[in-house]
Amino acid sequence: MHLKSDDITRLEVEYQTGEVPPPFSHVFKLKLSFGKNFVNTQFDIQYTGREDMTPEEITDEGFTFEDDYRFTGEIPNLWEHVFKKLYASSKWSNQKSLGEKGGIKLLAKDIHGKITRDIPLNQEEWYLCCQDYIQAIYEVSKKEAPLCLRFKEIGPEKGLFVELLFKFSIRKVETNINQQTGTLDWEEGRKIASLIFIPDYDYDTAKEEEPENEGTYLDCGDGYWHDFDSGIINIDPEFDAKAQIREEFRSLVKD
Numbered sequence: 001m002h003l004k005s006d007d008i009t010r011l012e013v014e015y016q017t018g019e020v021p022p023p024f025s026h027v028f029k030l031k032l033s034f035g036k037n038f039v040n041t042q043f044d045i046q047y048t049g050r051e052d053m054t055p056e057e058i059t060d061e062g063f064t065f066e067d068d069y070r071f072t073g074e075i076p077n078l079w080e081h082v083f084k085k086l087y088a089s090s091k092w093s094n095q096k097s098l099g100e101k102g103g104i105k106l107l108a109k110d111i112h113g114k115i116t117r118d119i120p121l122n123q124e125e126w127y128l129c130c131q132d133y134i135q136a137i138y139e140v141s142k143k144e145a146p147l148c149l150r151f152k153e154i155g156p157e158k159g160l161f162v163e164l165l166f167k168f169s170i171r172k173v174e175t176n177i178n179q180q181t182g183t184l185d186w187e188e189g190r191k192i193a194s195l196i197f198i199p200d201y202d203y204d205t206a207k208e209e210e211p212e213n214e215g216t217y218l219d220c221g222d223g224y225w226h227d228f229d230s231g232i233i234n235i236d237p238e239f240d241a242k243a244q245i246r247e248e249f250r251s252l253v254k255d
């Protein structure tokens with residue numbers, strides 16, 4: 001029997017990549033305590049199986065020797081509702097342990113001292129929620145700056161500039177659209193952010209300088225501008241991610 005989500009006082013989430021090879025393979029654990037004006041958080045991530053790899057094999061994949069990380073601290077209380085809502089809407093498997101493919105398993109404890117251990121069927125939802133929460137941790141701890149996406153379109157007569165600043169710790173997206181500031185619904189902003197990571201990017205053609213020539217450009221958050229025509233490549237032949245990204249940014253302009 002699963003717990004009533006409103007009664008949960010502690011949640012532990014464990015994740016393992018399973019068959020994914022190093023240097024990508026890793027495990028992480030989140031320990032969340034509710035009931036205060038913040039979410040008391042312990043986080044630990046460790047990358048596995050790198051013992052037999054050369055330094056070049058690790059760094060060539062974009063990793064460093066300091067990817068393992070630990071955090072203990074406070075995250076804004078709005079995240080309590082996010083996790084409890086996800087728990088309440090989840091379906092559960094009858095598995096007692098994760099298989100070779102890895103995944104997420106949970107431990108929950110309520111105000112009555114009852115404890116349940118479960119493996120959710122909606123693994124992707126839990127994984128994405130945890131990834132957003134980890135970004136919140138990185139923001140609060142100053143390990144990483146908030147994600148900033150920039151889109152620029154330069155035409156013969158007019159142009160468009162959009163900047164989206166994602167603050168995961170408070171689930172807020174601040175916008176700058178042609179010098180007009182505002183905010184964007186969090187879920188709408190996350191939809192755009194998720195699209196960004198679907199295509200491939202040619203960093204040999206990317207530029208750090210903000211483009212001035214006619215065209216359409218995107219900065220994925222690392223400070224490099226990619227030309228839609230020559231620097232962004234659709235991977236899935238059945239899904240035009242480039243066109244979808246462009247349409248999402250254009251749609252932010254209100255008539």
